[in-house]
Amino acid sequence: MGGSYRSLTELFGGSYLQVDCSPxxxxxxxxxxxIAGRTSISVTFISVLIQDSGKHSLSHPEERDxxxxxxxxxxxxxxxxxxxxxxxxxxxxxxxxxxxxxxERPFGFLFDNSEDTLSFSRFQCIEFEGNGKLSPAHRALxxxxxxxxxxxxxxxxxxxxxxxxxxxxxxxxFRNPRSRTTSSRP
Numbered sequence: 255m256g257g258s259y260r261s262l263t264e265l266f267g268g269s270y271l272q273v274d275c276s277p278x279x280x281x282x283x284x285x286x287x288x289i290a291g292r293t294s295i296s297v298t299f300i301s302v303l304i305q306d307s308g309k310h311s312l313s314h315p316e317e318r319d320x321x322x323x324x325x326x327x328x329x330x331x332x333x334x335x336x337x338x339x340x341x342x343x344x345x346x347x348x349x350x351x352x353x354x355x356x357x358e359r360p361f362g363f364l365f366d367n368s369e370d371t372l373s374f375s376r377f378q379c380i381e382f383e384g385n386g387k388l389s390p391a392h393r394a395l396x397x398x399x400x401x402x403x404x405x406x407x408x409x410x411x412x413x414x415x416x417x418x419x420x421x422x423x424x425x426x427x428f429r430n431p432r433s434r435t436t437s438s439r440p
Contacts, residue, residue: 259379268377296324300340302394303365304351316348337366361391 263270297320301312304320312320323343327335341352353359356366407417 259381263377263379266377267375268379269375270379270381272381293321293324293328296327297321299394300324300337300352303337303355304348306394312348319344320348333368336368337362364391365394 260270297317300320301317305311323340326343327340330339336356337352338356341349341356344352354361355364356362406412
């Protein structure tokens with residue numbers, strides 16, 4: 255079943271990404287988001303990482319602290335904007351929740367990077383099918399398309415340009431309540 259959109263993507267000159275949770279996967283950093291609202295997007299993404307750790311749900315004060323620390327992260331040199339740096343500024347449950355997502359931990363290679371090697375094209379396919387049992391990393395990776403998609407869909411310079419936005423296997427994305435609200439924001 256996996257790969258069913260590959261030929262269509264290639265036909266339209268698009269970019270095809272097989273979501274892969276192995277060390278050869280694209281290097282990503284939640285703080286690389288260059289679009290408006292990046293702090294809110296990063297808070298949502300990092301909250302999912304923390305909550306998928308199974309420790310707890312974020313309280314309002316914790317979410318506010320996370321927001322403030324992410325704002326601080328955007329004020330420092332881009333080469334230092336990593337999850338490890340953010341984790342070092344957090345306390346208690348927030349710090350513990352990011353543990354497995356930082357370098358030297360099971361999923362550190364995915365998100366604890368100073369550079370982002372993931373790029374989107376005008377026609378983008380992100381393939382989640384064929385991954386078997388979904389890990390916490392897959393659930394976090396499923397959040398990636400919405401912010402970039404929303405930015406493209408609502409870009410005034412692209413008014414009149416055909417912009418199909420299809421999320422196959424969307425149930426992966428919508429399992430997390432935070433992702434439902436992220437996908438509906440312009």
